[in-house]
Amino acid sequence: MNASGGWGRLEHRLDAIARRMRSLEWGDEYRRASFVPYDMEPDQPYVTVDGRRLLMMSSYSYLGLAGDQRVIEAATTAVEHYGTGNHGVRALAGTIPLHEELEAELAAFVGRESALVFTSGYAVNTGVIASMFGPDDTLLVDKTVHASLIDGAKLAGATVIRWRHNDPEHLDRKMHEVQSTGLRVVVVDSVYSMDGDIARLPEIREVADRWGALVMADEAHALGVIGKTGRGIEEHYGRDDLVDVKVGTLSKGIPSMGGWVAGPERLMLFLKYHARPFLFSAALGPAQAGAALEALRILDQEPERVTHIQRESARLRSTLVDAGIDVGQSETAVIPIICGSDGAAYDYAMAVKGAGVIGLPVLTPAVPNNLARLRISVTARHSPADVDLAANAFRLAAYQTHLIAA
Numbered sequence: 001m002n003a004s005g006g007w008g009r010l011e012h013r014l015d016a017i018a019r020r021m022r023s024l025e026w027g028d029e030y031r032r033a034s035f036v037p038y039d040m041e042p043d044q045p046y047v048t049v050d051g052r053r054l055l056m057m058s059s060y061s062y063l064g065l066a067g068d069q070r071v072i073e074a075a076t077t078a079v080e081h082y083g084t085g086n087h088g089v090r091a092l093a094g095t096i097p098l099h100e101e102l103e104a105e106l107a108a109f110v111g112r113e114s115a116l117v118f119t120s121g122y123a124v125n126t127g128v129i130a131s132m133f134g135p136d137d138t139l140l141v142d143k144t145v146h147a148s149l150i151d152g153a154k155l156a157g158a159t160v161i162r163w164r165h166n167d168p169e170h171l172d173r174k175m176h177e178v179q180s181t182g183l184r185v186v187v188v189d190s191v192y193s194m195d196g197d198i199a200r201l202p203e204i205r206e207v208a209d210r211w212g213a214l215v216m217a218d219e220a221h222a223l224g225v226i227g228k229t230g231r232g233i234e235e236h237y238g239r240d241d242l243v244d245v246k247v248g249t250l251s252k253g254i255p256s257m258g259g260w261v262a263g264p265e266r267l268m269l270f271l272k273y274h275a276r277p278f279l280f281s282a283a284l285g286p287a288q289a290g291a292a293l294e295a296l297r298i299l300d301q302e303p304e305r306v307t308h309i310q311r312e313s314a315r316l317r318s319t320l321v322d323a324g325i326d327v328g329q330s331e332t333a334v335i336p337i338i339c340g341s342d343g344a345a346y347d348y349a350m351a352v353k354g355a356g357v358i359g360l361p362v363l364t365p366a367v368p369n370n371l372a373r374l375r376i377s378v379t380a381r382h383s384p385a386d387v388d389l390a391a392n393a394f395r396l397a398a399y400q401t402h403l404i405a406a
């Protein structure tokens, strides 16, 4: 290959990006730590890594349903009945009854008239935003919303204004900066994936209403996690009027793949014909649809899973805080352990692993400089004894790595 041609210039660009990632080179040991493959043990939440049995504390499977026999059977039945793929987009031979059942039950579960499922949460966020909004519109996004929402705004060609994380007063100030007369859309994550705090939605809604803005909330880390029965942010605040467009994923609490959007029937009809990832990409596979539907039904029938997550995560958080460990603003199953530099987070993760627990580091640029952390989450599969074991490991490793004073 000619190094002075296109490939050489690409190499140059990759080098520049690697340098921007500060201390680290591509694929160094810090970053490799996040890509370690885990073998699932039948007695989840334990995993095997390099022949060692370790307690997994960084799973997104909040409801503990990954590996649930009922969910596996539903996926298997769907494959036996419909095959392994849908071989078409939803509008052209790709729709199976499971999609429509899943959409109807999701809509009912999150308290909306109608819902649509896509093949990922990323596809929902980019597709919904890019089809609904355009260059005249302004998206006012919390500074830490998920990247897929920002990508959607870029695709829409809309103006993006970022406001300080979870700060409704700052949002109000930013409203003054909007120049165009198009739509204003306030975008939040219901639960922030790296901090575990909950959007201050009643106050945010108030600001939005004052300015005639729509509110869109991403429930990816909220479904099955917050609200008494896991219905997400509106149930958490005991309101049903906080969100105009709800979106979410089927790959976290719901142990499948796919994403969803819920709202008025008219909006879903519009999205069916305008959201490009829905219209121009193959439909959600039968196994994924079957698994998601079964898991949603289990969530509906077993709200004690949600209670368990909330009780045990509160207990873990208070043990860590009592030990002097910084867990930021966490108030959900997602608990960050803030370490500082990328190196500090890596050393801490290794010490935690030495104590028998997996807590995966999240490094820059995924989080701001000097706020590298371990991202911990409590699931319905963690028994109180597992949580105690994890708390001890986090405490011990914090002493060993001088994260807290002995």
Ligand SMILES: Cc1ncc(COP(=O)(O)O)c(C=O)c1O
Pocket (backbone or CB within 6 Å): 120, 121, 122, 123, 125, 146, 148, 189, 193, 218, 220, 221, 249, 250, 251, 257, 258, 259
């Ligand atoms: C808040 C949030 N939204 C959307 C997504 C994307 O969902 P998916 O993985 O289904 O594409 C994620 C997943 O990482 C997420 O954390």
